[in-house]
Amino acid sequence: MSKTIETIELVQPSPGTTRFLKVHRYGTAGAGAKAYFQAALHSDEYPGLMAANHLVGLLDKAEKAGHIIGEIVVVPVANPIGLGQQLNGYHVGRYEFSGGGNFNRGWPDFTDAVAGKLKGKLGADAAANVAMIRAALRDAVAEFEVTCEFDGLRKVLLGLSIDADMVFDLHCDNEALLHLYASARHRDLAAELAADLGAPVILLETEPGGNPFDETNAGAWWRLREALGEDAPFPDACFATTVELRGRADVYDHHGQADAAALFRFLQRRGVIAGDPGPLPPALGQPTPLxxxxxxxxxxxxxxxxxxxxxxxxxxxxxxxxxxxxxxxxxxxxxxxxxxxxxxxxxxxxxxxxxxxxxxxxxxxxxxxxxxxxxxxxxxx
Ligand SMILES: [Zn+2]
The missing domain is CATH 2.40.50.100 (RNA polymerase II/Efflux pump adaptor protein, barrel-sandwich hybrid domain)
Incomplete structure (x- = not known):
C-alpha cells in the first residue's frame, strides 16, 4: 500500500481553537513488523523534530523504491499542545499549562482492562496469543475515556503505537550525550540500536515508575503476564525505547541526518525495510542499570x-x-x-x-x- 498522511484533530481545548496531529503511514498493517516513531512529546525538545523530519524523507524514498516490508507510522510532531506553550517569548514544554502534569508521565495502564478480557482465553500458540493481546490492547485504547485535550492526545498516540513491535519516543536532555532508555528485558535490541545510533549510554530499567509513554507500550506485556498468572506463552512483544538525542541545543541537519539514517538501518536489521544496512558499528558503551x-x-x-x-x-x-x-x-x-x-x-x-x-x-x-x-x-x- 502506498504512503498515506492523516490529519487527526484533537479535542477542542477552548472555543475557536483546534490542534491537530499529522500521521505518516507506510506499508500495510499486518504485513510484517510494525515500527512507531514520535518526536518531541515534551514539546520543547527539538532534536527529535529534526530527526523525524529527516526520517520521513528517507522513508518516502524507500516507499517509492518499494522497500517497505512491514508497517511504519511516524508522528513527526507528537505534542502540538505543548508546542503552543509560550510564556513571555519563551517556549515552555515538559508540563502542560492546563494542569495535566508532565507530558511523559501518568500514561494509562491497561492491564486490568486487558486481563479481564483475556482471562482463560489464551492458548498454547504464542503467535496467536500475541494477536489476541494486540486486539485487546487496541480495544482498551478505544475505550479509554477522554475529557480533556491532553487525554485526547494520549488516546490518539496510543491508538497508533499500542500494537507496534517497536516504539521509538524521540526526546532530548539538557546538555547531553546521545543516550537511550529501554527495559532490561530488551537488552540486546537496545544495545543494537545504541550501536547504530552511536550512543555511548544505554540505561536499562526493570521498573522506572511514573508510567512514561515507552513503558505504557512495552510494559503492557509483562504486566499482563503477571496479572493473568497463567502459563500461556507470549513474548514481551513490544520493544519501546526513549531515545535522548543529545541536548536541547543540538538541533542541526547533520545530527538529524545521522540519527534518521541510524533508525532507518535499525529497521532494515529488523526486516521492516528491505536493503543492506551494512555491518553493525562497534558499541560505544555497555548497557548499565538505570x-x-x-x-x-x-x-x-x-x-x-x-x-x-x-x-x-x-x-x-x-x-x-x-x-x-x-x-x-x-x-x-x-x-x-x-x-x-x-x-x-x-x-x-x-x-x-x-x-x-x-x-x-x-x-x-x-x-x-x-x-x-x-x-x-x-x-x-
Ligand atoms: Zn523529554
Missing amino acids: EGTDVINAPAAGLVAYKKTIGEQIKAGETIAELIDLMAEDPGAARTPVISHASGLLFSMAVEKLVRPGAPIAKVAGAEPLAHRKAGKLLEN
Missing part, C-alpha cells in the same frame, strides 16, 4: 560552577561541580562541592546554571545499582 545512574541534584539554590564536563569518566566521590551561594558575604566560603555517588560516564549537565534546590545538575551512568536509587522512582519529575 538504578546505577546517579541523578545529581542541587543541594540548595545557587550558581553552578562545573568542575567536570560531558563525556568525562567520573569516580565515585569526585566533585562534579561547586554550588555558589550568591548571597554569601565571603566568596571564599560560598562554595559547596557537589559529588557523584556513581563511577561512570558523565552524560548529562544542566543548561540553566542558576538552580533551585533539588534541580538535577548532572547524570553519571554507573554500572552498580546505587543505594539511594529506588525502583519505581527512577525518572525525573
Whole structure:
C-alpha cells in the first residue's frame, strides 16, 4: 500500500481553537513488523523534530523504491499542545499549562482492562496469543475515556503505537550525550540500536515508575503476564525505547541526518525495510542499570560552577561541580562541592546554571545499582 498522511484533530481545548496531529503511514498493517516513531512529546525538545523530519524523507524514498516490508507510522510532531506553550517569548514544554502534569508521565495502564478480557482465553500458540493481546490492547485504547485535550492526545498516540513491535519516543536532555532508555528485558535490541545510533549510554530499567509513554507500550506485556498468572506463552512483544538525542541545543541537519539514517538501518536489521544496512558499528558503551545512574541534584539554590564536563569518566566521590551561594558575604566560603555517588560516564549537565534546590545538575551512568536509587522512582519529575 502506498504512503498515506492523516490529519487527526484533537479535542477542542477552548472555543475557536483546534490542534491537530499529522500521521505518516507506510506499508500495510499486518504485513510484517510494525515500527512507531514520535518526536518531541515534551514539546520543547527539538532534536527529535529534526530527526523525524529527516526520517520521513528517507522513508518516502524507500516507499517509492518499494522497500517497505512491514508497517511504519511516524508522528513527526507528537505534542502540538505543548508546542503552543509560550510564556513571555519563551517556549515552555515538559508540563502542560492546563494542569495535566508532565507530558511523559501518568500514561494509562491497561492491564486490568486487558486481563479481564483475556482471562482463560489464551492458548498454547504464542503467535496467536500475541494477536489476541494486540486486539485487546487496541480495544482498551478505544475505550479509554477522554475529557480533556491532553487525554485526547494520549488516546490518539496510543491508538497508533499500542500494537507496534517497536516504539521509538524521540526526546532530548539538557546538555547531553546521545543516550537511550529501554527495559532490561530488551537488552540486546537496545544495545543494537545504541550501536547504530552511536550512543555511548544505554540505561536499562526493570521498573522506572511514573508510567512514561515507552513503558505504557512495552510494559503492557509483562504486566499482563503477571496479572493473568497463567502459563500461556507470549513474548514481551513490544520493544519501546526513549531515545535522548543529545541536548536541547543540538538541533542541526547533520545530527538529524545521522540519527534518521541510524533508525532507518535499525529497521532494515529488523526486516521492516528491505536493503543492506551494512555491518553493525562497534558499541560505544555497555548497557548499565538505570538504578546505577546517579541523578545529581542541587543541594540548595545557587550558581553552578562545573568542575567536570560531558563525556568525562567520573569516580565515585569526585566533585562534579561547586554550588555558589550568591548571597554569601565571603566568596571564599560560598562554595559547596557537589559529588557523584556513581563511577561512570558523565552524560548529562544542566543548561540553566542558576538552580533551585533539588534541580538535577548532572547524570553519571554507573554500572552498580546505587543505594539511594529506588525502583519505581527512577525518572525525573
Ligand atoms: Zn523529554
